Amino acid sequence: MSGREIHVVVVGGSWAGITAVRQLLTLSRETYPRLLITLIERRTHYFHKTGIIRGLVDSNYAKQMFIPYDRLFAQSVSKFNHRIVCSRLTKVYQSFVEIENGARIFYDYLLLATGTEYTSLPVTQSTTARECRLMYQIMRDAIDAADHIVFIGGGAVGIGMCGEVAEMHPEKHITLVHARDSLLNDDLSTGFANATELRLQKMGVEVILNESVISSAESSCNSNSNGIRRRSSVSNMDVGRSGMWEVFPQKLVTGSGRHIACNLAIWTTGSRPATDYLSTLPVSNAKTPLIDTNTGRINVRPSLQLTDANYPNIFAIGDVNSLPLSEKYATSAVDQAKHAVAGIRILIDECYDFRAKMSPSMAADSALRACMDSYSATMKRQQAVVVSLGKHQELSTSLFARFSSWIHGSKRGRRYLIDRAQRMLNY
Ligand SMILES: Cc1cc2nc3c(=O)[nH]c(=O)nc-3n(C[C@H](O)[C@H](O)[C@H](O)COP(=O)(O)OP(=O)(O)OC[C@H]3O[C@@H](n4cnc5c(N)ncnc54)[C@H](O)[C@@H]3O)c2cc1C
Structure with a gap:
């Protein structure tokens, strides 16, 4: 390792990013005292996206x-000052990044862990805890006030929301509209989708x-000049703030x-x-685009x-x-973060100096591959999908069991990993 930092x-700063920071902190404490860590996060607080559904009905x-x-860096003894920058990352270049201002x-190494955004759920656009709480209040008030709610989009989030609201408000008329001929996505069996549909109907x-x-x-009792509100004519934030979370008699x-008549329509797509x-x-080779055109995710x-190949020091986790979609879980994000940091460690051990534009050695390359083989093995053991229907019911299936699905009650009520998130942040 070179003498410089x-x-x-x-x-x-969510599952993938925080786990990476924790792993790097251990590395810096135990092995590389000259390791300096910066976390860039657009929110002032960690936001528990995994529990977004439960927050809707449970204040x-x-x-x-x-x-x-x-408390993330609280126990660090490094003489360097690790830091958190509260800002949105706006640009990435080969050796530096730019933030909003x-x-x-x-950077020597860059770990991109920016996840996904649910553009139709206003709470996910908020950047401060105060704003988030306010958004949740607006959403809960709308749900309380409406007597017929339509959820549009029958993926895991739409189904989960239906389940929570139906359990909490059995007196309300709740409809779920989905564009395909079965709920959920193609990764899962039709049997599982049908079982989920049946439970919702029950x-x-x-x-x-x-x-x-x-x-x-x-x-008619509430119509404007042309009587039509088109979702595409307002921004996502407006949709959340005043459009789709507003309770008024409407026809979809x-x-x-x-x-379909209702008085609250909620997009969950x-x-x-x-x-x-x-x-x-810059893309160095048209055959290896940075973004997958089908999914919009980082290749x-x-x-x-x-x-x-031009960016061996940039990881996306x-x-x-x-x-694949089957790995879009908090548990996978945590595993990926650990393996990416293990990869960075190998590159540091190899004295790979990116600023000097050296190529990674064959040894570093094969070590990285070996490291990822163990990651794939871990994932094969974990591939199960759980769809929650309120606090006391959930359906689960293994991605490999294409014909079987089953249901079991959860006595304690599902907590959507909130306790684990608190521990991750030393709370
Ligand atoms: C309703 C629901 C239920 C779920 N249930 C489970 C479950 O039971 N078990 C499970 O394992 N998984 C579950 N998941 C999946 C899990 O939540 C995700 O896989 C996990 O959150 C992914 O973590 P991540 O760190 O990759 O990204 P995210 O959690 O999406 O975090 C990305 C972070 O990056 C920040 N960010 C984004 N852009 C920028 C930028 N330009 N600059 C700076 N910061 C930025 C965001 O503010 C955010 O903090 C569930 C997901 C949902 C939606």
Whole structure:
């Protein structure tokens, strides 16, 4: 290892990013005292996205969902000052990144852990705990006030929300509209999707398949000049703030011309990987684009380094990378972070100096591959999917058991990993 400090910049302070920081802290404490860590996170607090559904109906749970970062570096004894920069990453270049105010932060290694954003859920746009709590209050008030709620989008988030709201408010009329002929996505068996649909129906949820909502028309008692509100005509924030979370009599219109009357429509589609900042990084080879055009996620090799061979010191981990959907879990994000840091350690041991533009040695390359083989082995043991339907019911299936699914009650009520998140941040 060279005598100078090694600067690792981690972007995104959630499961993947925080785990990476913790692993790096251990490395800096035990092995490389000259390792300097910077975490760039756009929010002032950790936001527990994994529990986003529960926060909708449970205000006590929502209060625990914003955890300060102040204890993350608290036990560090490094003589360097590790730091947290509260800002959005806007640009990435070969040796430095830029944040919102235009400041540059130079790096030796860059770990991108920016995950995905749910553009239709206003709470995910908030950057402070105060704003987040306010958004949750607005969403809860809307749910309380509405008597017929339509959820649009039957993926895990839409199903989970239906389950929570149906359990909490059995008196309300709840409808779930999904554009495909079965719920969830292609990774899962039809049997599992059908079992989920049946459970929802038993909870009183009306499930409408094969219909896409294309517009919303206010009912006559409340109509404006043309009577139509088109979702595409307002920004995502406006949708959350004043549009889709507003309670008023309305008719949703589907592609086939069907009208669905309700007084609150909630979009649960539109999860988008946060990768805008990569547009400034030149692509060295058209065959290895930085972004997967189908999914919008960052293309990575099995080692979790960018596929583009020009950037062996940039890793993408967690929900933001191009690994399959079956690995888009907090538990996978944690594993990926550990393996990426193990990869960085190998490169540091190899004295790989990126500023001097040396190539990584064959040894470092094969060591990285060996490291990722153990990652793949771990993942094969973990591939199970759980869909929650309120506090006391969940359906689970293994990704390999394409024909079987089963249901079991959860006596303690599912906590969506909040305790684990608190421990991760030393709370
Ligand atoms: C409703 C729901 C239930 C779930 N249940 C489970 C479960 O039971 N078990 C499980 O294992 N997984 C579950 N998951 C999946 C799990 O939440 C995700 O896989 C996990 O959050 C991914 O973590 P991440 O660190 O990759 O990204 P994210 O959690 O998406 O975090 C990304 C971070 O990056 C920050 N960021 C984004 N862009 C920028 C930028 N430009 N600059 C600076 N910071 C930025 C964000 O603010 C955020 O803090 C669930 C997900 C949902 C939505």
